[in-house]
Amino acid sequence: MSSETLFPFSAVVGMDDMGLALCLAAVSPAIGGVLVRGEKGTAKSTMVRALAGVLPPIRVIEHCRFACDPADPDPQCPDASRHGIDGSGKTGEAGGSDAAGGVVRPLRLVELPVGASEDRVVGSLHLDRLLSSGEVSFDPGLLAAAHRGMLYVDEVNLLPDHLVDTLLDSAAMGRARIEREGVSVTHAARFVLVGTMNPEEGELRPQLLDRFGLAVDVAASREPEVRVEVVRRRMRYEDDPVGFVNDFARQEASLAARIAAAQQQLRKVRLPDEAITAIAQICAAFDVDGMRGDLVTARTAVAHAAWSGRDMVQDEDIRVAARLALPHRRRRNPFDDASAAHDLDEVLDEALPEPPDEGPDDDPGGPDDDPGGPDGSGGGKPPEPSEAASQPDPPSDGPDSAEAPSGAPGPAGSTAGAQAGAPYRTRLLTLPHAGEGVAGRRSTADTATGRQVRAVLPGDPRGRGLALTATVLTAAGRAADSARAPGEPLSVAPLDLRRAVRRGKEGNLVVFVVDTSGSMGAAARIREVKTACVSLLLDAYQRRDKVAVVTFAGSQATLVLPPTSSVELAERLLAKVPTGGRTPLAQGLEVGYEVVSRERARDPHRRAMLVVLTDGRASSGGRAALPRARRVAEGIRATGTAAVVIDCEQPGRGIRLHLARELAGHLGAQHLDLDQVAAGDLHDAVRRRSVA
Structure with missing residues (x-):
């Protein structure tokens, strides 16, 4: 579909805060881009593509690829x-x-696909010239194409971390630097970076989240009238795209003019010392790490003042800026029930005690800009960003939402025993060696689509696919030693061929073996164990793992949940598991390994990891119970199955027996105390092992 028939930015209903954030980032690219988080089907991609169509054109040097x-x-x-x-x-x-x-040409919107390679993003050698004449020349990538335009990354949370780092570094510095394979290139790369994501598919790492200037949470309206209008407009657009676009032509032209005027006004806006002091007080009181939050809030306040036609930053501008720039930077566990919006309002009221009367319209001129729209639906003034941009998403219907996970206590009156508490962000548990598993986000693996780390000879089993650049460079080096005439095409011989070793991430099968026997102690300790397990389950879901849950108590072990990708079901079933009785540790380990063995036969490419949560006691079976459990553990170790033992022995109850630590030794497993499961304690558990 041509750009003339893209769905108009001004026709999107109910996404005012996202529209404002996008427009402010377009007015001042120095803000650092926008991250839009929300459920599927909320017009995130539609608005980003539509904004590019109304931004002012740019003047470029003809024939310059940058x-x-x-x-x-x-x-x-x-x-x-x-x-x-x-x-x-x-x-x-x-x-x-x-x-x-x-x-003069239109501003470009460059879309970066999730499966893009590093060469596609940053650029690579110009292979045509290298093959034809042996000349080493740089072929620009997507960063160069996006210079002075927009770079859009849908599902940015699914993009490999090293590519996200590259994008954010370039966006922050305004330059891309490429040092690879004998080529050293730097070029300007100033662009408006926009990333969209569904939090249910996993969050960004906090370090990457902080690098986005603004963040907006969006959700579909629960108001029937708004939903009706969304359906009505979409169906009108699909029936007659050209006519629908023409109906909104006046609003689109008005928006384009307002953005252009704000860009010109930006350099005239003054940021007084009083405003900087207020911003610093707000960031300090809101417990924002680092100084990036202060800088982004200041830049956003200046952009909002320009957007409103003012030449000096006012309190209103600071309020809007803080609500867009700070909630995602607050120091907290990502799985907490976020009350950041309410806390931020209190901080703003204290730092800016006398909010001004309602000033100029903050509407971005986007969704529902004209009350007298072409269909008479109007829209009027949007809510302040505090109503949506800084509010947590409404709880989803399913408990697999990253914003409202379902590890919370179950219904009142449950007889299932101790319930899990609110989950927290866990440390990363990985397998100790690089594998060749299925795509995911947990353990290091040699993959077909990851980052190329080296080139190897054709006979090396680690190689996957042709390492084209290394092959050509090898051929060019051989040709340089020969008597090749100038301009003679480069020939590639079989001995020049090189294969690529690519390093990425894989998903695993994580089998949780959970001790729910009476030896685990009081209900409070069982609650801690279940909370840790639920937290690890949520982490497994976000890393594209399959999970299984085995519990053991009394005289038997039970496969509560066969291997599945439904963590929602795992959480629900775990909450119903009763506790008490003796400890059949050996049976728990046996059933856990049986799950691994069966799944290995069905899916040999998915590597498995046992996560055993126990205090190490074994009381079901008399005196032979503990020796039997150790023999089973040693047998599992002999198969090469990776394992982690999370020690649930209660502290402060006399002499500790350290049976779980001994079990870890028999399993060849990493040992962790229960209070070390949360992220931030020392180093990630298995990362302390040497990686092949």
């Missing part, structure tokens, strides 16, 4: 020789056809 500005060309641009810059700084004939120099 979109340099004729008025301020990049002296380090790899295409500087094509600029045709004379001593006055103006472009000559090579630079464009009009008096101002350069050519």
Whole structure:
């Protein structure tokens, strides 16, 4: 579909805070981009693509692959020789056809697919030239294409971490630097970065989350009238795209003019010392780590003042900026029930005790901008960002939501025993060696789509696919030693071939073997154990693992949940598990390994890990119970099955027996105390092992 028939930005209903954040980032790209978090089907991608259509066009130097500005060309641009810059700084004939120099073209929206390789993102060697003439030349990637435009990453939380790091570093510095395979290149890379994600599919790491300037949580309206209008507009658009776009042409033109005016006004806006002091007080009181929150809030306040047509930042601008820039930066466990919006309102009221009367319209000129819209549906003034941008998402219907996980206590009156508490973010448990498993986000693996870490000879079993650049460079090196005539095409011989070793992440089968016997002590301790298990289950869901749950108590072990990807079901069943009785430790280990063995036959590419939560006691079977459990553990160790033992022995009750630590030794497993499961305690457990 052509750009003229994209769904209009102004026609989107009920997404005012997202619209405001996107417009402010477009006014001031220095803000650092926007992260939009929300459930599926909330017009996230539609709004991003529509915004690119209303942003002002840009002037570029003709034939420059890096979109340099004729008025301020990049002296380090790899295409500087094509600029045709004379001593006055103006472009000559090579630079464009009009008096101002350069050519005018629409702003680009570059979309980065989740499966993109690092070469596609940052650029690579120009293979055509290398093969034809042996010339080493840089071929730009998506970062160069997005310069002075927008870079859109849908499902950014599914993008490999090393690519997210690259994107955010370039967005923060305004430059991309490539040092690889004998090529050293730097070029300007200033763009509006927009990422969208569904939190149910897993959160971004806190370090990456902090790098996004603004974050907005969106959710579909629960108001029937709003939902009706969404359906009505979408169906009208599908029936007659051109007519629908024409109906909103006036609103789109008004929005484009407002963005352009705000961009011009931005350099005129003053940020007084009083405003900077207020921002610092707000960030300190809101427990924001680092200084990035202060800087982004200040930049956003300046952009909002320009957006509102003012030449000085006011309290209103600071309030709007804080609600968009700070909630995702607060120091807290990501699985906490977020009350950040309410806390932030209290902080703002204290730092800005006398909010001004309602000032200029904060509507981004986007969704529902014109009360007298073409269909008469209107929309009026949007709510303040506090009503949506900084509010947590409404609880989802299913307990697998990362924003409202279902590990909370079950219904009142439950007779299932101690219930799990609210889950927390856990440390990363990984298998100790790189594998070759299925795609996921837990353990290190040699994959077909990960980051290339080396090139190997064709006979090396670690190689997957052709390492094209390494092959060509090997051929070029061989040709350089021969008597190849200048301009003669490069030939590639079989001995030049190299294969790529790519390193990525895999999903695993995580089998939880949970001791629910009476030896675990009081209900409070069982609650802690179940809470840890639920937290680990939620982490497994977000890392694309399959999970199984085995519990043991009394005289038997029970497979509560066969291997599944439904963590929702695992949490629900675990909450119903009764506790008490003797401790059949050996049976628990046997059933856990049986699950691993059966699943290995069904899915040999998915590596497994046993996570045993126990105090190490074994009382079912008399005196032979403990020796039997140790023999079973040693048998499991002999199979090479990875394991982690989480020690649930209660502290403060006399002499500790350290039976769980001994069990870990027999299993060849990593040993962790229960209070070390939460992230942030020392180093991640299995990372202390040497990685092959």
